[in-house]
Each structure stands twice: as C-alpha cells, then as structure tokens.
Amino acid sequence: MSKQQEKLDQAARAAWMYYVANNTQHEIADHLGISRQMAQRLVAYAVEQGLVRVSVQHEITDCLALAEQMKARFGLSLCRVVPAGGESEGLRRMLAVAGAEVMTQFLQSEAPIVVNLGSGRTLKAVIDELAEIDRPQHRIVSMVGAIATDGASNRYDVALRTAEKTGSKYFMLPAPLIADSAEDCRQWCSHRVYRVVSELSAHADVTFIGIGSVGPGCPLEEDGFLSKEEIGQLVSEGAAGEIIGHAVNHEGHPLSSPITDRVTSLQLPTAADRPVIAFAGGASKHSALNAALRGRWLSGLVTDEESARQALALTG
Structure with a gap:
C-alpha cells in the first residue's frame, strides 16, 4: 500500500x-x-479530499414553498431551492450539493442512458460533489467545444470528469466553443465526428447545464472566449445571458448576431421533450436565469432563495 x-x-x-x-x-x-x-x-x-459528503435531511419550509411556486409559474417538473448565500463560494457549494443529489437520481439508472452536459463553474462544482458510481452502460456527451480559443483544453468542460466518475463512455465535441468566423463555424460543424456527436446529443435522455451571465467580466470574457468589445456588442444587442454559449435576450429568445453565428455548441432539446435541468444561482445570474425561465428552456432547476424570489417577483 x-x-x-x-x-x-x-x-x-x-x-x-x-x-x-x-x-x-x-x-x-x-x-x-x-x-x-x-x-x-x-x-x-x-x-x-472529498471523503466526507454532507446531507441535510430536513428541507427548509420557505425553500420548499418557493420551489413549488417556481414549478407552477414556469412549468418546471423539478425544482430545488437552497438557502440564500449571496455571491459566496458557500452558495456555489450548496448548489453543488443539491445539484449532485438531483444528478445522481438519473445516473443511478441501471438502464443505459445518454447524458448531455454543458459547462461552467457551477456545473463543475456539481460534478465535483458527485460520488463515484459504476455505470459503464451510460454515454456522456459534451455539448460545448472542448477546445479553448488558444488551443488549450476547455477547463470547464465537465463531461470527461463525469465519465471518469461513472466509468461511462465520453463523447467530445471536436470544436472550439466560439469559432473565428461564421464560415469557420460551419466548417467545424460539418466535420463527420461533430455530426456523430450532435446526433447522439439530440437523443439524450437528460441534459444538465449551467446558465451564464453576459456583461463586463463575465466568464466568456474572463476565460478568453470573447473580447471585452465583443461582450459589449452582445449587451448592446440585448443579450441577457447565455446557455452553453448561445446568447439569449431578456425574453429568452435566441439572439441573432454576427457573434452568435460563430458559436459551435449543440442545440438544447425542447424542455417539454426530455429533461433539461439547470444549476444556477447568485445575483450575477438573475438576468440570465430569468431569460432562461421566460424562454421555457428548462424543465428542472436548482437555484437559491434570492434568485427564486426575484424571478417570481419579476414575472408577477
């Protein structure tokens, strides 16, 4: 030893x-x-080292009530609301613990399933909280390009880590998240391997995603996918947030822009078709989360008290 x-x-x-x-x-x-x-x-x-995992069995009454209101208001089949936590790492940890419980419900399936995964910090935290479970029969699909702008691996592509924890087969999207041009994007998306992964993703049994803000210092800018000027352009064109790289406006409709024409990410399945579950919380995500809810992109959500309250108030 x-x-x-x-x-x-x-x-x-x-x-x-x-x-x-x-x-x-x-x-x-x-x-x-x-x-x-x-x-x-x-x-x-x-x-x-992750040997200890905390489980709180008693759910807070206010959080349960908010979850039920969110389900009724936005047509969600699943909603978990954790206590408010501002913008702290503690909030991300609470979202991660609750999110891992939700994800495990699907991954425990003995029957083979196809699992779509987006990317991002919160989703990565969820995966970090997952316990290892042997499911070699599952297939894990990355919906976002595994290549960063400078050619490095996308550090927030969580599909590989999930496949390692489950022993599942991993399908990588062979493209950068954002191509250099619309023509370059078309070339990436016409690659045979890209089409194979896209076809598999379209038949996924469940999709897990994060929701990203769009604004100064947002992850797309911080991680070097888009410049400060390009982020400013998206904001001026009405972007409220992004879902696996695809910008949406405040009503949740896909944003039409020369920049969005360069995004290689796969398309989300219709929420009413198969489960699409998001993990997102904190004040910086309010605008993006509201857009995703208004656009009816989601059938499930793990969020926090403050985010749920403001979403309900804004649509009330």
Whole structure:
C-alpha cells in the first residue's frame, strides 16, 4: 500500500469516528495513537479530499414553498431551492450539493442512458460533489467545444470528469466553443465526428447545464472566449445571458448576431421533450436565469432563495 493510500485510509477512519460516531478529536487521537493536532489534520484532509459528503435531511419550509411556486409559474417538473448565500463560494457549494443529489437520481439508472452536459463553474462544482458510481452502460456527451480559443483544453468542460466518475463512455465535441468566423463555424460543424456527436446529443435522455451571465467580466470574457468589445456588442444587442454559449435576450429568445453565428455548441432539446435541468444561482445570474425561465428552456432547476424570489417577483 502506498503512503498516499495509507493517509487516505487513516483520514477516512478519522472522518468516520468524527462525523458518524461523534467521537471528539481527543478520542480519535487516543484510539489511533496519534496527537490531537494530527487527528484534527486528518479530519480536515478527509474533507479536502472529498471523503466526507454532507446531507441535510430536513428541507427548509420557505425553500420548499418557493420551489413549488417556481414549478407552477414556469412549468418546471423539478425544482430545488437552497438557502440564500449571496455571491459566496458557500452558495456555489450548496448548489453543488443539491445539484449532485438531483444528478445522481438519473445516473443511478441501471438502464443505459445518454447524458448531455454543458459547462461552467457551477456545473463543475456539481460534478465535483458527485460520488463515484459504476455505470459503464451510460454515454456522456459534451455539448460545448472542448477546445479553448488558444488551443488549450476547455477547463470547464465537465463531461470527461463525469465519465471518469461513472466509468461511462465520453463523447467530445471536436470544436472550439466560439469559432473565428461564421464560415469557420460551419466548417467545424460539418466535420463527420461533430455530426456523430450532435446526433447522439439530440437523443439524450437528460441534459444538465449551467446558465451564464453576459456583461463586463463575465466568464466568456474572463476565460478568453470573447473580447471585452465583443461582450459589449452582445449587451448592446440585448443579450441577457447565455446557455452553453448561445446568447439569449431578456425574453429568452435566441439572439441573432454576427457573434452568435460563430458559436459551435449543440442545440438544447425542447424542455417539454426530455429533461433539461439547470444549476444556477447568485445575483450575477438573475438576468440570465430569468431569460432562461421566460424562454421555457428548462424543465428542472436548482437555484437559491434570492434568485427564486426575484424571478417570481419579476414575472408577477
């Protein structure tokens, strides 16, 4: 056994004693024959390595009520609302934990399924929270280009990580998220492998996506997919947000623009056809989330209290 494996085993043992058996750090130290400081570090290491997953069984009444209102107002078949958390990493973690629970319901299927995945920070956090589950019969499809503008791998393409956690087959979209020109986009999208992946995606059993803001400093600009000037152009043309790279206006309709003509991402299935579930929250996502809800792109949503309240108030 390697030293790394020994450390993980020791950390897991400490985590079981602390979180399940309710032992104190002093008791853990005595039982394992280590110092209290080492026991404390082992418990922290277990959390850091993802060995500990928190599940809160009692759902907050206000959150349950908001979820039901969101389902009724926007025709959602599934909605989870987590407590408000501002713009903190804590909010993203809450969304990730709730999102992983929702995603697991589908991934646990014994029957083979095709799973579409978008990209983005929140969706990546959801995947990080997923427990490993052996499902080699599933097929995982990336709906966004796996190549960044500079030729590097898109670090927020989460499909490969999901395939690794499930042992599923992974289908990569062989294109950059945004091509250099509309003609270049047509060439990427006419590639044989692109068409094969597109056809598989069109028959997916479920789709999981994030929702992106469009504005100064948004992820599309921060990650180098579009310039500051191009983001400004999209805003001036009425962009409220983006869904897997496709810009939508405030009513949720696809935005027609020379920039959107360069997006290679696959098309979302109709929400009424098969489940399309989004994970999004925080004030910076309000405009984009409202647009996605108005456009009826979603059949499921995991969001936070503040986002749900403002969506309901804005459409009331």
